Amino acid sequence: MPEGHVVHRLAARYLGSFGGRTVAVSSPQGRFADSASRVDGRVLESTEAHGKQLFLGFGADEWVRIHLGIYGKVAFGRGEPPAPVGAIRLRMVADDAWSELRGPAACELIGSGEKADVVSRLGPDPLRADADPERAWERIRRSRSSIATLLMDQHVIAGAGNIFRAEVLFRRGIDPLRAGRDLTRAEWDAMWTDLKSLMDNSVHVGRIDTVRPEHTPEAMGRPPRVDDHGGEVYVYRRAAQDCHVCRGPISMRELAGRNLFWCPSCQNR
């Protein structure tokens, strides 16, 4: 379930459950076993999220870098940890808390230099206070790639994924296939501001809700909608369904290997 908001929530949760405490670290599945033994019994001192990258800090120079990929999940609990079930790559246990990481694309122990390298390759993360949207704009304003492609490129903007991309483009009325260099500065500023507020909200509520109050099914006099990804959205995974605003059909096509959703009538700018 991983776009950037999930990763920021995980950083807070790992810190809340284990920060400043001695933790038992293991890898029941085995693939992280050698590295786990090197931080086993140490104190988890800090956690950081940069886009979709999660870092768990042990001492000044040892970091567990986690990237959930498309399947990765973390379960947390209190009290005695359950017997291992399935492929648990990273298990962390303190005296009264435990966590289990399954299915990450990456889980590795790295030094602060490698961590800095990873972070330096990322674009600004709208969820971070130190984000500089100007860096993203410098890339976008020169690029022939579509804005839809650019929004998913972690070197341009870090943390947005397929849902935030589809939803912010809808909310700004922007045709996803427009080239980055054809966007105006005002359009970019509005998009960044909107993306930031959508992502901030998602960190707080733990799901992606993007539908404005005036467009909810209730406000539009329509039956409430149950979405299996858990949030209220305008276009994501709503191919061929009615647009909440104009009631025309939502479009879908594949773009760079990912499904792109948009409303051709509302997104004409």
Place this chain on the structure above:
DNA sequence: TAAGTATGTTAAG
């Protein structure tokens, strides 16, 4: 039992 699906990234061609 097999196939299909998923909010992602990387490497090979």
Place this chain on the structure above:
DNA sequence: TTAACCTACTTAC
């Protein structure tokens, strides 16, 4: 542009 790779769960046969 395509395939490979992480894992669990749902649906079809």
